[in-house]
Structures are given as C-alpha cells and as structure tokens.
Amino acid sequence: MVLVSAGLSIRGAQEEDPPDPQLMRLDNMLLAEGVSGPEKGGGSAAAAAAAAASGGSSDNSIEHSDYRAKLTQIRQIYHTELEKYEQACNEFTTHVMNLLREQSRTRPISPKEIERMVGIIHRKFSSIQMQLKQSTCEAVMILRSRFLDARRKRRNFSKQATEILNEYFYSHLSNPYPSEEAKEELAKKCSITVSQVSNWFGNKRIRYKKNIGKFQEEANLYAAKTAVTAAHAVAAAVQNNQTNSPTTPNSGSSGSFNLPNSGDMFMNMQSLNGDSYQGSQVGANVQSQVDTLRHVINQTGGYNDGLGGNSLYSPHNLNANGGWQDATTPSSVTSPTEGPGSVHSDTSN
DNA sequence: GCTAATGATTGCTG
DNA sequence: CAGCAATCATTAGC
Numbered sequence: 546m547v548l549v550s551a552g553l554s555i556r557g558a559q560e561e562d563p564p565d566p567q568l569m570r571l572d573n574m575l576l577a578e579g580v581s582g583p584e585k586g587g588g589s590a591a592a593a594a595a596a597a598a599s600g601g602s603s604d605n606s607i608e609h610s611d612y613r614a615k616l617t618q619i620r621q622i623y624h625t626e627l628e629k630y631e632q633a634c635n636e637f638t639t640h641v642m643n644l645l646r647e648q649s650r651t652r653p654i655s656p657k658e659i660e661r662m663v664g665i666i667h668r669k670f671s672s673i674q675m676q677l678k679q680s681t682c683e684a685v686m687i688l689r690s691r692f693l694d695a696r697r698k699r700r701n702f703s704k705q706a707t708e709i710l711n712e713y714f715y716s717h718l719s720n721p722y723p724s725e726e727a728k729e730e731l732a733k734k735c736s737i738t739v740s741q742v743s744n745w746f747g748n749k750r751i752r753y754k755k756n757i758g759k760f761q762e763e764a765n766l767y768a769a770k771t772a773v774t775a776a777h778a779v780a781a782a783v784q785n786n787q788t789n790s791p792t793t794p795n796s797g798s799s800g801s802f803n804l805p806n807s808g809d810m811f812m813n814m815q816s817l818n819g820d821s822y823q824g825s826q827v828g829a830n831v832q833s834q835v836d837t838l839r840h841v842i843n844q845t846g847g848y849n850d851g852l853g854g855n856s857l858y859s860p861h862n863l864n865a866n867g868g869w870q871d872a873t874t875p876s877s878v879t880s881p882t883e884g885p886g887s888v889h890s891d892t893s894n
Numbered sequence: 895g896c897t898a899a900t901g902a903t904t905g906c907t908g
Numbered sequence: 909c910a911g912c913a914a915t916c917a918t919t920a921g922c
Contacts, residue, residue: 722911
C-alpha cells in the first residue's frame with residue numbers, strides 16, 4: 546500500500562491516513578507470513594514456524610517443502626495481482642487525468658475536481674486491494690492449518706525409531722523418564738524431535754500403565770533383545786559358556802545413555818540370579834554391575850528407588866516403594882522385579 | 895468400512 | 909514447566 550500511495554503520486558489521503566486497523570492487521574499478517582515481505586526468502590518466517598512445529602525429521606521435510614512451495618505460490622499470486630491492480634489503478638488514473646485535461650479545453654476544471662476524481666479512483670482500487678489481501682490471508686491461514694496441524698499428517702515413526710524408543714523404555718521400566726540429554730540422544734538416534742520423544746514417552750507410559758498386560762509380550766521381547774545385545778557385549782569380554790542367558794545390563798543399544806548399570810533390566814536380573822558368572826575375570830565393573838542388579842532385585846519392592854548415581858534420570862515421581870506406575874493403579878503391580886506380572890516371563894529368558 | 899494402534903494436542907496438576 | 913489423562917486425527921491391518 547505504500548506503493549499505492551506513492552504510485553498514485555496524488556495523495557489519496559482519506560482512506561490511508563487513518564490507518565485502517567483491519568487493513569493493518571492484514572498487512573501485518575501478510576508480512577509475518579512472509580507473503581508481502583522482502584522479495585526473497587518467500588515465507589521464511591512461516592516456513593521456520595512450520596519447521597519448528599513439526600520437527601525436522603527427514604520425511605516431513607518433504608511436506609515442509611511442499612508447504613513452502615504452496616506458500617510461494619500464494620505469494621506469487623498475491624504479488625502479481627497486486628501489481629496488476631496498481632498498474633490498472635495508475636493507468637486508469639492517468640486516463641482520467643487525460644480526459645479531464647481534454648475537457649479542460651472546453652470547460653474550466655478546477656484542480657480540486659481532479660483531486661476528487663483521483664480520490665474516488667484510489668478508494669475504489671484500494672478496496673479491491675483490501676479484498677485481495679483478505680483472501681490471501683485466508684489462503685495462508687488454510688494452508689497453515691493444513692500443514693501445521695501435525696495431527697492431520699502424522700506419520701508413524703520408522704520401525705527403527707520405535708525400536709530404539711522401546712528399547713530404552715523397557716530397559717528403564719522402573720523409571721522411564723529420560724532426562725533432557727537422554728531425550729536429545731534418543732531424538733538424534735531416531736531422527737525425530739525432542740518433543741516427539743517426550744510425546745512418545747508420555748504416551749507410552751500412560752498406555753503401558755493402563756494395560757500392562759497388553760504390553761507384556763512386548764516387554765519380554767525387548768527385554769530379551771536388550772539382553773541379547775548385552776550378552777554379546779559380555780561375550781566379547783568374557784568367554785564363558787552362557788547358553789542363552791542374558792547378561793550385563795549394558796543398557797540396550799550401544800549404551801549411549803551412559804548409565805550402564807541402571808539396574809533396570811528387570812528381565813535380565815532374574816537370570817542373573819542364576820549366577821552364571823564367576824566374576825573372576827569378568828572384570829570389576831561388570832561384576833559390580835551384577836552386584837548392583839542383585840541388590841536391586843533383593844530390594845523389597847524392587848522398584849529400585851536407589852538406582853545409585855543415575856544422574857541422567859530425572860527423579861521425578863519415584864515414590865519410595867512403588868514405581869511410577871502405581872500412582873493410580875495399585876492393581877496388578879505384581880512382580881518385584883518390575884515386569885508387572887512378568888512372573889511367568891522369566892522362564893522365557 | 896471397521897477397528898486397533900499411534901502420534902499429537904489440550905487441559906489440568908503439582 | 910514436565911508429566912498425566914483424556915481426546916483427537918490419522919495410519920495400518922483386517
């Protein structure tokens with residue numbers, strides 16, 4: 546609109562001077578959305594917002610660029626239309642001026658009259674512009690709500706990501722509250738955002754708690770899985786016969802959550818009790834981990850409140866004897882070694 | 895098409 | 909402000 550008044554050269558006054566709040570709002574919004582801003586960086590602001598809102602996971606960058614493309618499209622339409630209107634306005638104005646000039650030969654025409662005419666034209670065109678802006682805003686809004694409401698286009702996480710998350714969850718069942726660092730680590734590994742990790746854990750905790758039975762199988766599965774990987778790790782260190790038994794709590798995948806002895810591996814613990822280790826050359830640290838585990842197992846409730854220096858865990862709501870889960874469901878908290886009802890499961894390991 | 899699973903959002907709480 | 913609980917909206921399996 547700056548252009549408009551400038552382009553018209555004639556001070557259109559009337560409508561522009563009292564900055565129409567409605568128009569201002571539209572202008573602000575278009576600016577914020579990057580539609581009417583500086584030529585380049587089409588929709589950078591909005592695009593950034595989109596990126597922030599929906600995380601930069603690889604696959605949704607596709608959607609992201611889709612979003613950007615659509616926004617640029619809107620932007621382009623807006624600009625060409627705007628230009629068209631301005632041009633038309635200018636042309637029409639000069640045309641009228643010429644007419645008036647012609648007429649001024651036959652009859653006297655006061656400058657006031659000219660100004661009035663120009664004013665009328667200008668008003669007409671700026672109302673058209675207003676409409677253009679309004680509909681552009683609407684289009685952007687629709688686009689935004691479509692793309693930014695992640696629920697509309699949610700993708701399931703990759704199998705691998707779910708795997709990683711589940712591994713962490715089940716190997717920290719006694720306190721499935723990853724710290725901020727742990728979340729970041731998980732996020733990186735799964736190529737999702739930290740808040741997605743938080744969401745996932747939030748959902749997981751509550752759904753697990755709600756129907757522990759349903760997750761039993763999964764719990765066993767992941768416990769076994771982590772146990773196996775841990776077993777490999779130990780196998781490398783210790784060349785013992787170890788049939789199938791799970792071993793050191795090397796905390797699932799690659800131990801990047803640096804808390805190797807979190808005593809959370811409830812599943813493994815039981816087999817650990819079967820002392821398949823001689824300690825001897827296992828190395829002090831492994832042995833101590835085993836000890837920790839035993840300790841944990843023997844501990845009353847088993848919801849290892851202690852957990853010794855688990856600095857990575859946010860202590861959150863570990864109540865003394867219970868775990869995070871019995872907050873509302875005293876129900877079947879069963880087995881001391883955590884696996885709610887995992888009693889039968891230990892045989893599988 | 896129906897339903898379960900699942901990721902995200904909302905409102906509330908401490 | 910993190911987490912919980914309820915709920916929504918989409919995806920995936922049948």
